[in-house]
Amino acid sequence: MCGIVGYLGPQEPKNIIIDGLKKLEYRGYDSAGIAVIHDGKTKRVRAEGKLKNLEDKIVSEHFNGHLGIGHTRWATHGAPVERNAHPHQVGEISIVHNGIIENYLEIKEELLKKGAEIKSDTDSELVAHLIWEDIQKTHNLLQSVKNTLNKIVGAFSILVMWEKSPNELIAFKDGPPLIVGIGEKEFFVVSDVQAAIKHTKKFVYLNDREIVHINNGSVQFLSQKGDVLKKEIVTVDWSADQVEKMGYKHFMLKEIYEQPRAVAQAIAPYIDTDTHSVLMKNIGYDTAEMYKKIDRVFFIACGTSYYAAMVGKYLIEQIAKIPVETDIASEFRYRKPILPENTLVITISQSGETADTLAAIRLAKEHGAKTLSITNVAHSTIDREAMGHMYMNTGVEVGVASTKAFTSTLSLLNILAVQIAKARGGISPVSEKEIVKALLAVPSQMETVLSYDKYFNEAASKLGEFKGFLYLGRGVSFPIALEGALKLKELAYMHAEGYAAGEMKHGPLALIDEKMAIVVVAPSDDLIDKTISNLQEAKARGGKIISIGTGENAALKSMSEFYLSLPAALWTTNPLVAVVPLQLMSYHLADHLGYDVDQPRNLAKSVTVE
Incomplete structure (x- = not known):
């Protein structure tokens, strides 16, 4: 999910926005950008890749305005290149957008007929065109936003600023989250409270088709029709250090x-x-x-x-x-x-x-x-x-x-x-x-x-030699096998599949040889004997077994290359304990392979569009 940060207040927007975007890096993105009203004009900087590339571009830049918007983009329409990065600027209007404009083809066709110069491959830029076209008639940003909101269909959260109004910031949404942080004579508009939690604990959550209008030190919430809304201010009691690594590598x-x-x-x-x-x-x-x-x-x-x-x-x-x-x-x-x-x-x-x-x-x-x-x-x-x-x-x-x-x-x-x-x-x-x-x-x-963590760290190099992993479980352990396989795919980008152990004869046995790891989740329960029987079939075909069982299970241990002993638990809570070693295994293997564990490629933390 793209990250959005908008700021209006006495501090330098550049620092607030970059810091906020850093807090949202975990969501996954492929480009970043910032735009600030500077000496009555929009000063915009964008960069492909990681946020550091944007930081390097603006490290020596000074922005003397007090209004700015920033964005980390996860590509939907258009390749992850600089011309498609946000913010998008058309005339005196700049916007950032999270989501998808479903009727963008009709809007684009209409704009091209009118002679609009469209510079990116995105659906987002078209919203800036619509607002710019309208504001030249209304000379009123709020009215132009309301008019534009009536024209677009899809899932979106959008921030808008206008060069001619450097003390005004407007945002609206229909779908992806948009949250307003209220500080001391300053305002934040973000896609996640993490981006502003170090500055304020007071937030207002926008509902679909609602507009927030921040102007000259005051904030107003409006319906799509322009009716004034009374919104609840929510106090979020997360501390800023809850979003820091606190000494951990990831x-x-x-x-x-x-x-x-x-x-x-x-x-x-x-x-x-x-x-x-x-x-x-x-x-x-x-x-x-x-x-x-x-x-x-x-x-x-x-x-x-x-x-x-x-x-x-x-x-x-x-x-x-x-x-x-x-x-x-x-x-x-x-x-x-x-x-x-x-x-x-x-x-x-x-x-x-x-x-x-x-x-x-x-x-x-x-x-x-x-x-x-x-x-x-x-x-x-x-x-x-x-x-x-x-x-x-x-x-x-x-x-x-x-x-x-x-x-x-x-x-x-x-x-x-x-x-x-x-x-x-x-x-x-x-x-x-x-x-x-x-x-x-x-x-x-x-x-x-x-406390077994170090063993997974030590085993990571050997685990990396397998061509793939089959995760097996029965009963409540079956979904845990699926989750273990998903974690390995997400983090280490290796072939991993989860199966109900009783399904081995119905296809998965064909995959098994000495380069295939069999990860079995088999805590002691009323299905343990059947699970061990399924494992015998895999072992007979050369599969290397990594097993997770309860206590010193001699039968399970004897057939395993690696065996991890879990504390005895009730069947209802076995899944909570058994999933931890699967998380550690995926984490250490991915880290050993040099992958970005916190931000796996092509993935986002929260998927707010189809």
């Missing part, structure tokens, strides 16, 4: 190590530690009443969140005894889903801004379903759309490859399964206490696994 490694605390924070609001019971906390509706009435659960998510949802299916079906379906959001929204009466639709999104998941929750509401969101960002768009809310509560997750948000989600799904079962009278106090005690033990169990 954000991802820091976030792997933060997981014990993240899990503890996620479950704390929902557990009575004295009685070891789950609290029926109000999460936006009468929790117990809601869960009594539902007959079916749908999980909708993308990527890592989808694999968490798969674990949730096992938990809810086995603990609460009601049917669960899992759906990839991009498939759900287009397959004309049938949602029976009394269905609860649960969406999972770390950012709370994932475009397909957002569209899915809106579709579910149209069908009359009850909705519950699990996010890490309160007041995000998905959070605001949902009727019920649960929060991962992990703090900032910077690494593109999700780690602590995933494990926090798994812990919440344990809570959710017990809540549903408890509301319906389907779980005994003894079973409830067992699950709660298991959850409370997870942070210390994770600490034990993290």
Whole structure:
């Protein structure tokens, strides 16, 4: 997702904007740029590649204005070259844009007929043309923005400034997030609070088709029609050092190590530690009443969140005894889903801004379903759309490859399964206490696994010799195998596939030879013997086995090249502990190969367009 930073205030915009864009680097980008009103004219600098290339260009530049906009671009329309980098300038108008203008071909054709000179291959530049064309008639930036908003269709967040009005900044959105930071006589407009959190803790979240108008030291929020809106100012209590590496080589490694605390924070609001019971906390509706009435659960998510949802299916079906379906959001929204009466639709999104998941929750509401969101960002768009809310509560997750948000989600799904079962009278106090005690033990169990970190670092060179990896698991370990394979693909760019271990005979055996690593997630549970039997087939064909089991499992250890012992855990919490070594393995292998672990190629932290 592209990064956006706008600033209007007494400080030099260059420093504020560059610093803000650095905080958004984790999202993935291929070019960057900045534009500041300087001596009544727009001073614009853009560069291909990393933000450092832009910094090098402007290190000796001085900007004496107090209004500026900046951008890191992830290419959609047009190659990642300087002419396509933002900000785009047409006449006296400059804009930055995150998203996609769906009717850009019609707009472009109309502009070309009028003789417009289009200099980039982007859809974004066309918005600047529309505003510039209109402002020459209205001589009013706000009016021209409103007129332009009526002409564009798609998913977008846009900041606009005008040379003739150096104390005025306007932004509007429909889709991707846009947030206004309110400081002392200064204002920030950003795509993520991380870009401004060191300057202010007060933020206003824009809804779709809303406009923010900052002018001469005041701020006003408007509807598309121009009606004045009263918006809530949200205090975000993240500290600035939460987005720094704090001595770790990469954000991802820091976030792997933060997981014990993240899990503890996620479950704390929902557990009575004295009685070891789950609290029926109000999460936006009468929790117990809601869960009594539902007959079916749908999980909708993308990527890592989808694999968490798969674990949730096992938990809810086995603990609460009601049917669960899992759906990839991009498939759900287009397959004309049938949602029976009394269905609860649960969406999972770390950012709370994932475009397909957002569209899915809106579709579910149209069908009359009850909705519950699990996010890490309160007041995000998905959070605001949902009727019920649960929060991962992990703090900032910077690494593109999700780690602590995933494990926090798994812990919440344990809570959710017990809540549903408890509301319906389907779980005994003894079973409830067992699950709660298991959850409370997870942070210390994770600490034990993290102590093995150095072994993965040492093994990285040998792991890099394999031509590919097959990840296997059964039951709740199957989604963890899928997540392990995804992490290796994301970070190390190696062939990796996750399979249900029972599927080995149905194709994957053909891939196995002495250059293929078999990574098996096999903590002790009622399926362990069947998993070991599946492994015998792989070993007989030359596969090199890397196994993750419970304690000193002699059978598993004897057939493995590498064996990692996990602390004994309940089946419900095994996934939280077992995923940690898979994260460490992917991290160290990718780092050994010299790849950018925090910013994998071609990927973004939050996908806010289709």
